[in-house]
Amino acid sequence: MAVLVTGGAGYIGSHMVLALLDAGETPVVLDDLSTGFVWAVPEGVPLIVHDYGDGARVAQIIAHYSIDAIVHFAAKIVVEDSVSEPLAYYDNNTSKSRNLIEAAVAGGVKHFIFSSTAAVYGEPGDEPVSEDARLAPMSPYGRSKLMVEWMLEDAGVAHDLRYVALRYFNVAGADPQGRSGESTAHATHLIKIAAQAALGLRPGMKIFGTDYATPDGSCLRDYIQVSDLARAHLDALRHLRAGGQSIACNCGYAHGASVIEVIDIMKKVSGVDFPVTLAERRAGDPAAIVASNARITSQLGWQPQFDDLTEIVRQALAWERRLHERTN
Ligand code: UDP
Secondary structure, eight states: EEEEETTTHHHHHHHHHHHHTTTTEEEEEEEEEEEEGGGGGGGSSSSSEEEEEEEHHHHHHHHHHEEEEEEEOOOOHHOOOOOOOHHIIIIIIIHHHHHHHHHHHHHTOOOOEEEGGGGGGGSOSSSSBOOSSSOOOOSHHHHHHHHHHHHHHHHHHHOOOOEEEEEEOOOOOOOSSSSOOOOOOOOHHHHHHHHHHHHHSSSSSEOOOOSSSSSSSSSOOOOEEEHHHHHHHHHHHHHTTTTTOOHHHHSSSSSOOOOOHHHHHHHHTTTTTOOOEEEOOTTTTOSSBBBBBBHHHHOOOOOOOOOOOHHHHHHHHHHHHHHHHHOO
């Protein structure tokens, strides 16, 4: 029995591979390396460099490795790009997922874990947001992911397939043992950008909007540590193998931090008072988005271990330093 991890050479996928190995599972990685890295896949783990949307190839992999579960991370994830290239997002995130689900069904894989997103809610209004909130994604990215949830729901009715869709809030931090972290060349996420500013890899950073209806005027987000998130997938796997029902669950800590708080913590942790400028709001940013995590804790038994923003920021900074040393 082995677990196929699409996108296993990427940020969250590589932490999943580590979590699977730590749990004594056998991961197999399928990644086209469009944004992932060979070095992010631990030695001894099979890495198939191929398009995950190629159903015939996936069928071979399922049979060859006796795959019993698929954890599907591979996707394009830049919301802004999804607005300018919607069809590329629907192709990569939606059509290819359809092929993957089809291959799973045909190959007798009964368990599917899908990397979904808080973007399926759009701007929910009520915080913390529960899974029963209205699904109203505001971007092609959010829609491309929501459509996959729907395909899984329908496929689960028609076929012998059960799934867990995990809706990630803001993923951050790095493996506490320093084995992996966020390595993308083009950073857009707040904590990574702040780490680069602290290390002098960029001249400074901007706060996008300080006039939101939040306590300090900057946006509130629920930052979840990446290994905690990977463990949520392990809990989902256990749930499905034990015969649990298909379910969609939020992944977050149920409390938010503001952009200004995050930057202050980065300055404290790094000891560097890097330049910060106040800028206009970034288009499409909701003021606050915080998860209710009642469902994942009660239904999957998930328990966070790294619910500490200072520690998350410290991990992100340590990883950024390591990454910079590696490439220079
Ligand atoms: N943000 C910021 N400056 C940056 C990057 C992000 O002020 O250089 C803000 C962004 O506007 C949002 C929050 O930080 O309010 C989190 O953004 P991120 O891109 O990390 O995640 P998102 O919530 O958009 O998925």
